[in-house]
Amino acid sequence: MNEKNVQSEQSEHSHGFGIYILVWLGLLALTGLTVAAAGLDIGRFTVATALIIASAKAYLVLTIFMHLRSESKTFKIFVIVALFFLAISFILLFADYSF
Amino acid sequence: MTTQAQVHSAEHVHRDDLGARLGMWLFLFTELILFGGMFLVYSVYRFSHPQEFHIAAKELNTIVGTFNTMILLTSSLTMVLSIAAIQRDNKKLSIFFQFLTILLAVFFMVNKFFEWSVKFHHGIYPGSETLLNEKSGDILFFGLYYVMTGLHGLHVLVGIVIIAVMMRFTSKGIVTHDNYIKLENTGLYWHLVDIIWIFLFPLFYLIT
Numbered sequence: 001m002n003e004k005n006v007q008s009e010q011s012e013h014s015h016g017f018g019i020y021i022l023v024w025l026g027l028l029a030l031t032g033l034t035v036a037a038a039g040l041d042i043g044r045f046t047v048a049t050a051l052i053i054a055s056a057k058a059y060l061v062l063t064i065f066m067h068l069r070s071e072s073k074t075f076k077i078f079v080i081v082a083l084f085f086l087a088i089s090f091i092l093l094f095a096d097y098s099f
Numbered sequence: 100m101t102t103q104a105q106v107h108s109a110e111h112v113h114r115d116d117l118g119a120r121l122g123m124w125l126f127l128f129t130e131l132i133l134f135g136g137m138f139l140v141y142s143v144y145r146f147s148h149p150q151e152f153h154i155a156a157k158e159l160n161t162i163v164g165t166f167n168t169m170i171l172l173t174s175s176l177t178m179v180l181s182i183a184a185i186q187r188d189n190k191k192l193s194i195f196f197q198f199l200t201i202l203l204a205v206f207f208m209v210n211k212f213f214e215w216s217v218k219f220h221h222g223i224y225p226g227s228e229t230l231l232n233e234k235s236g237d238i239l240f241f242g243l244y245y246v247m248t249g250l251h252g253l254h255v256l257v258g259i260v261i262i263a264v265m266m267r268f269t270s271k272g273i274v275t276h277d278n279y280i281k282l283e284n285t286g287l288y289w290h291l292v293d294i295i296w297i298f299l300f301p302l303f304y305l306i307t
Contacts (some may be wrong), residue, residue, distance in 0.1 A: 009233045010118065016183075017180060017183055020176055020179050020180055020183065021176070023176075024172060024173065024175075024176040027172045027175075028169060028172060031168050031169060031172065031300075033101075034300075034305065035161070035165055035302055035305065038301065038305035038306075038307070046306070047306070050301035050302070050305055050306075051298075051301070052300050053301070054297050054300075054301055057297045058207060058294045058297055058298070061175065061290050061293060061294050061297070062290075063296070064179075065175055065176075065178075065290045065293075066287055066290045066291075067283075068285070071120075072117075074121070075120075075124060075173075077119070078121070078124060078125075078128075079124070079254060081130040082131055083131075086131060086132070086135045089135070090139065090142070090226075093142075093143065094142075094146075097143060097146060098146070
């Protein structure tokens with residue numbers, strides 16, 4: 001009980017080994033999927049498909065491996081804001097470029 | 100106030116794990132901007148030279164790329180398992196997983212070395228005569244390929260050194276089951292390096 005208290009004071013990141021192995025298998029499966037999808041002839045959707053699969057992989061790594069799921073709200077907001085600004089630079093760039 | 104003062108008294112060494120993690124995340128955001136800027140450059144040139152990027156990417160070995168992706172994903176698993184092991188106060192298992200992470204990172208770099216060597220052998224390297232005779236799209240593609248995978252590789256090398264230091268910390272008892280923030284932040288760094296590769300891989304190897 002005492003040990004558990006110490007643990008939770010530090011952080012509540014104690015997941016079981018099982019979920020990590022599960023996520024790892026999921027990541028390998030998504031890698032297989034993205035390689036397979038690249039072989040298909042779907043024209044301009046190729047890039048979109050690759051980016052969606054990569055984002056799904058990144059999401060898994062961020063939430064489970066980087067423990068974002070069990071972090072406080074502050075961390076989640078920080079990450080969302082950082083990604084938001086990266087997205088802004090892409091959107092504004094292409095707003096300028098593609099017209 | 101009193102409790103705050105007690106925390107700072109001589110008997111307690113001040114420790115702020117939450118602050119340490121937040122600081123690490125802030126550092127990771129600077130990394131995001133560093134690589135994000137390069138992805139911006141990549142996307143612009145790919146947009147303006149779609150056909151040439153398409154053909155140039157055929158030069159890259161998809162099998163080696165896929166293999167390296169799997170190696171790096173596995174190293175992320177062993178990294179997070181080393182943290183799970185130290186949380187359970189299993190020092191030896193944690194060190195073992197850290198060692199595996201380094202081993203996998205070295206494998207990744209060895210593959211990268213051979214991959215680059217083959218390219219160099221074919222005369223494809225920044226500023227080479229073969230490359231400069233190609234279309235500007237090819238020059239841009241390989242320029243970006245070398246800079247982005249090169250900078251990523253540099254991060255892998257730095258990661259190897261940091262994890263090696265963590266192995267020593269763990270065996271010396273500096274990283275323990277109730278004080279493993281250093282190892283955890285190392286993990287955060289390592290997973291970011293993994294995430295960058297997750298995006299580099301399809302954008303360079305899978306656009307043929």
